[in-house]
Amino acid sequence: MKKTVRLFVLFVLVALVVGACGTPATQAPAPAAPAATEAPAMTEAPAATEAPAMTEAPAATEAPAMAEPFRVAVVMPSAINDLAFSQSMYDALLRVQQEMGGPDKFDFVYSENMFVVDDAAAAIRDYASQGYNLVIAHGSQYGSSLQEIAPDFPETSFAWGTTVDTFGQPNIFAYEAAADEGGYVNGVLAAKLTKSNVIGVIGPIETGDAKLYIDGFKAGVTATAPDVNVQVAYIGSFSDTALAAETANTQISAGADVLTGTAQMVVGAIGKAEEANVLWFGTQSNQTSLAPKIVVASQVYHWEGILSQMIDLINGGTLGGQTFAINLENGGEVIEYNPDFTVPADVKTLADDTVKGIIDGSVTIDMGQ
Amino acid sequence: MISSLFSVTVLVGILASGIRLATPYLYAAIGETFGQRSGVLNLGVEGQMLLGAFAAFYIVFVTGNLALAVLVAMIVGALMGLAMAFVTVNLQAQQGISGIGFYLFGVGLSDLLFQKMLGTVETVRGFPKISIPFLSNIPGLGEIFFNHNLLVYGAYLLVPIAWFVLNKTTLGLKIHAVGENPEAADSLGVSVAGVRYFTIVLGGTLSGVAGASLSIGLLNVFQQNMTSGLGFIAVALVYFGGWRPWGVLGGALLFSMVNSLQLWIQVLGIPIPSDIAVMMPYVLTILVLVASVSRVRGPSALTKPFERED
Numbered sequence: 001m002k003k004t005v006r007l008f009v010l011f012v013l014v015a016l017v018v019g020a021c022g023t024p025a026t027q028a029p030a031p032a033a034p035a036a037t038e039a040p041a042m043t044e045a046p047a048a049t050e051a052p053a054m055t056e057a058p059a060a061t062e063a064p065a066m067a068e069p070f071r072v073a074v075v076m077p078s079a080i081n082d083l084a085f086s087q088s089m090y091d092a093l094l095r096v097q098q099e100m101g102g103p104d105k106f107d108f109v110y111s112e113n114m115f116v117v118d119d120a121a122a123a124i125r126d127y128a129s130q131g132y133n134l135v136i137a138h139g140s141q142y143g144s145s146l147q148e149i150a151p152d153f154p155e156t157s158f159a160w161g162t163t164v165d166t167f168g169q170p171n172i173f174a175y176e177a178a179a180d181e182g183g184y185v186n187g188v189l190a191a192k193l194t195k196s197n198v199i200g201v202i203g204p205i206e207t208g209d210a211k212l213y214i215d216g217f218k219a220g221v222t223a224t225a226p227d228v229n230v231q232v233a234y235i236g237s238f239s240d241t242a243l244a245a246e247t248a249n250t251q252i253s254a255g256a257d258v259l260t261g262t263a264q265m266v267v268g269a270i271g272k273a274e275e276a277n278v279l280w281f282g283t284q285s286n287q288t289s290l291a292p293k294i295v296v297a298s299q300v301y302h303w304e305g306i307l308s309q310m311i312d313l314i315n316g317g318t319l320g321g322q323t324f325a326i327n328l329e330n331g332g333e334v335i336e337y338n339p340d341f342t343v344p345a346d347v348k349t350l351a352d353d354t355v356k357g358i359i360d361g362s363v364t365i366d367m368g369q
Numbered sequence: 370m371i372s373s374l375f376s377v378t379v380l381v382g383i384l385a386s387g388i389r390l391a392t393p394y395l396y397a398a399i400g401e402t403f404g405q406r407s408g409v410l411n412l413g414v415e416g417q418m419l420l421g422a423f424a425a426f427y428i429v430f431v432t433g434n435l436a437l438a439v440l441v442a443m444i445v446g447a448l449m450g451l452a453m454a455f456v457t458v459n460l461q462a463q464q465g466i467s468g469i470g471f472y473l474f475g476v477g478l479s480d481l482l483f484q485k486m487l488g489t490v491e492t493v494r495g496f497p498k499i500s501i502p503f504l505s506n507i508p509g510l511g512e513i514f515f516n517h518n519l520l521v522y523g524a525y526l527l528v529p530i531a532w533f534v535l536n537k538t539t540l541g542l543k544i545h546a547v548g549e550n551p552e553a554a555d556s557l558g559v560s561v562a563g564v565r566y567f568t569i570v571l572g573g574t575l576s577g578v579a580g581a582s583l584s585i586g587l588l589n590v591f592q593q594n595m596t597s598g599l600g601f602i603a604v605a606l607v608y609f610g611g612w613r614p615w616g617v618l619g620g621a622l623l624f625s626m627v628n629s630l631q632l633w634i635q636v637l638g639i640p641i642p643s644d645i646a647v648m649m650p651y652v653l654t655i656l657v658l659v660a661s662v663s664r665v666r667g668p669s670a671l672t673k674p675f676e677r678e679d
Contacts, residue, residue, distance in 0.1 A: 079480075079593045081489040113480065113593060200636065206643045233635035236647025240597040242393065243628065245588050246386050250632045253382040265597075267490050268588045274492075290492060290590075 072108040073127035074136040082264040084284040092303035121145035128153040157319040171319040178327035180216025182299025186281040187220020192347040200251025202261030203234040215367040241268035248272035288338040329359045384513040387626035393579040394621040395524040397603035400575030407568040408548040408670035412468025415600025416475020417449045421577030422584035423479040426591035429493045442581035450573020461674035495585035520586035531614040548668035551675040611665035
């Protein structure tokens with residue numbers, strides 16, 4: 001009797017948890033097909049995911065030719081409103097949807113907060129088996145899972161970023177961001193605006209996109225004002241908001257009057273920057289709304305350009321094997337200024353020239369490793 | 370460059386940020402100490418913190434009332450504690466597993482509420498810094514000890530109060546008895562279930578405040594999963610501190626100070642790889658734990674459900 005009660009309670013708990021976790025993750029923004037929104041919830045039935053894969057996949061590839069919408073599923077490590085990496089992809093998908101003419105033409109679903117790679121892998125497999133035209137694994141940590149899953153679904157196209165590695169698979173696109181380019185421009189601006197000649201950087205883990213941005217930023221500062229000291233601290237986490245905030249405090253105590261940082265935990269740091277009235281440079285998404293008084297500019301990722309290219313390729317029968325990069329030249333990276341913060345005209349001109357220089361190759365980013 | 374670590378600014382900076390960083394750990398770990406002293410391991414602290422953090426943030430976001438926000442965070446934490454107590458005391462469920470269940474529940478629910486009720490990262494005006502008159506003007510010490518927000522002071526006041534309750538009151542004695550030998554306590558007329566309900570609900574209440582100390586004290590933002598493992602470190606600190614409030618304080622301060630030390634090491638450009646630097650607090654904590662493990666013994670009845678034999 002006791003056992004059954006205990007089992008029952010555990011079951012109720014698990015049900016609650018699945019309910020709570022599942023709901024936000026599967027909410028499609030637009031009126032998506034109800035079947036599609038259920039996808040991640042079905043991760044617990046592996047038998048179901050294998051079987052329909054073969055039968056449904058061919059149907060999926062024929063879909064674009066008919067009046068069916070182009071269907072995209074995306075798996076993201078953090079939330080769609082993280083004001084950083086995941087939001088940049090979510091916003092891009094919304095823009096693609098708008099360009100293509102709404103949910104009837106372009107339909108997408110997403111699973112957010114997939115910080116557990118195994119869960120993400122299960123979601124990717126589910127989406128693939130449900131015949132989505134394109135399944136996006138938005139996080140470099142999902143690479144090895146995708147390498148295993150993609151060959152099982154030769155008719156489905158996958159995209160993986162940020163990376164340059166397609167694993168030689170004909171149905172994987174790789175995409176990355178030249179984060180160093182916008183980082184460099186932010187660095188040029190920061191070097192011009194610092195008065196204390198000390199600039200603080202708050203990084204997550206010293207790898208990938210974050211490292212690229214920070215190294216580019218440092219290069220921009222050094223090229224503009226070699227005597228400015230750039231203090232970099234990595235906190236070892238993408239989510240520890242409290243430590244990010246304390247790092248900002250530390251940077252400010254150490255004399256920094258301009259800060260920047262990358263990844264979703266920086267929202268903690270931006271608050272501290274605002275309290276101390278020091279300037280902030282954002283990246284990945286436009287972070288002005290968090291602190292309108294102190295955010296100078298943000299490098300914003302616009303993935304929609306390369307997404308449209310992928311969609312065209314898929315519709316033309318090419319499911320992968322190519323690598324894409326967003327950068328300043330192709331409009332995938334845009335420096336968005338805070339309209340409420342006045343950048344001196346000569347500094348703004350210098351930044352604009354830097355952008356032009358990076359595009360035409362006259363400015364080289366020396367990360368001198 | 371190493372020598373720059375020993376300047377007054379840096380030392381004051383390390384100590385002051387260590388004091389701030391330790392705040393959420395203190396609330397959560399002191400609450401957990403009560404639970405574990407009475408024989409209940411609650412691994413759901415992180416989930417309780419997240420819900421407390423969200424509740425407090427949301428109240429401030431809507432009403433701006435800080436006192437009400439802390440109260441609501443306490444109530445939310447207490448309700449989570451109540452549910453945990455029901456599952457572990459009445460239903461005698463395995464404590465570790467049900468704790469993890471409550472953790473996941475807290476993560477999921479706080480995220481859901483955040484999505485539905487806020488939708489994006491917002492900021493609020495949380496507890497302001499209170500500079501204690503006169504004391505905060507002492508050079509160095511003032512900045513380290515007397516220039517924090519109310520929730521930081523509260524965390525440190527909690528330590529002697531918890532020590533007093535656990536060691537100098539009848540209630541503390543009952544908690545101890547229930548955690549060491551519930552059968553004996555029961556035969557002497559102590560309500561094992563009652564004591565455990567009290568400690569788990571108290572633990573939940575304090576975890577709620579721990580969350581509030583982040584979302585409306587130290588950070589003034591709420592983001593999904595913002596506690597980022599803090600609640601689990603708090604559970605570890607209870608073991609580290611040998612189930613004593615002062616030990617927990619020592620552990621929390623050690624961990625936080627080393628964490629702020631490694632931040633300063635990176636900021637000052639001392640050439641240590643960042644991966645090594647961020648490991649420092651964890652490695653040191655493990656070393657101290659290993660060195661001290663034979664010294665202390667946990668409550669005998671920890672994780673063991675109590676079933677009355679009639």
